[in-house]
């Protein structure tokens with residue numbers, strides 16, 4: 001247990017690191033970290049959340065709540081009052097359905113509905129049923145009393161893999177069904193847990209949803225393309241491309257565009273926030289971005305197909321490419337990270353959070369980052 005921390009199992013240091021990252025992501029000044037921390041710790045301010053699962057793989061819940069770093073999942077679960085979640089709750093059968101029914105009526109007009117998975121619409125929606133009700137019925141019933149709906153993952157946002165042609169079940173996203181509620185999409189297959197956490201914290205702090213783009217995604221997380229902050233961008237600008245998986249050009253960290261990278265057409269912050277406590281992301285480990293946050297890219301454009309480049313001009317804060325480094329391996333990563341830190345406040349904030357020392361005995365709490 002973390003001594004001095006409001007959250008059991010989260011050390012004060014990990015908590016402050018997480019709040020620092022959230023502040024940077026939301027574009028708040030560093031001085032507001034304590035406001036973010038206070039919002040996260042406010043017990044009487046916890047929004048009631050009902051979480052429904054439809055057509056999906058549950059990777060979104062796994063990514064959000066079972067993250068390798070316990071602070072994130074714990075914070076998410078402690079910051080909300082989670083009344084119903086089909087894969088997490090202890091109750092089952094009629095007991096579970098009763099708690100859903102009771103929560104809807106006790107919190108009418110005030111709860112947040114989180115939807116994970118696509119909704120099949122063909123043949124009256126019979127292709128997905130939970131508790132005897134179709135996904136379509138549940139979404140309409142539970143959605144009616146919600147203050148806002150968060151569609152988590154690409155399936156709930158746009159239909160995801162289930163909606164790929166010929167789309168035998170008529171799978172669609174939440175926004176194709178519900179038209180009269182604020183809906184926020186947090187796409188990604190799976191999405192980054194920080195994008196969900198920051199959205200909830202924004203709601204708790206400001207009592208409103210963050211600004212969205214035309215696809216309903218929070219601008220703070222999906223306002224820029226992967227390509228703008230990619231650690232391989234310097235290679236793209238210098239025309240150095242990996243030509244085949246396993247080739248020397250691939251091993252040397254060259255740009256993955258010619259292997260089908262969708263980064264130039266994909267809006268997301270993976271290149272800055274990354275996954276697994278900030279250590280890994282697809283392009284960083286050598287796989288092209290497959291555009292998992294984009295409705296027309298994920299599973300709808302062949303992985304090897306190249307996307308069109310609309311803005312070929314180099315991002316102006318990137319460090320110059322030193323061609324003498326050719327073949328030295330890690331140098332490309334260094335140039336990319338330098339450009340990232342120089343060019344983007346969010347990157348700087350996230351990097352700062354990562355640099356906070358873990359202190360003695362990582363996971364316990366013998367010191368304070370404050």
Ligand code: FSX
Nearest residue numbers: 056058059060153154189
């Ligand atoms: Fe979809 Fe989420 Fe991809 Fe899976 O639940 S966005 S298939 S990671 O898990 O909905």
Ligand code: SF4
Nearest residue numbers: 230233255256261263
């Ligand atoms: Fe990075 Fe892909 Fe852009 Fe290359 S094409 S710089 S790998 S995002």
Ligand code: F3S
Nearest residue numbers: 268270289290291292
């Ligand atoms: Fe998805 Fe591309 Fe990020 S595949 S996880 S948007 S790097």
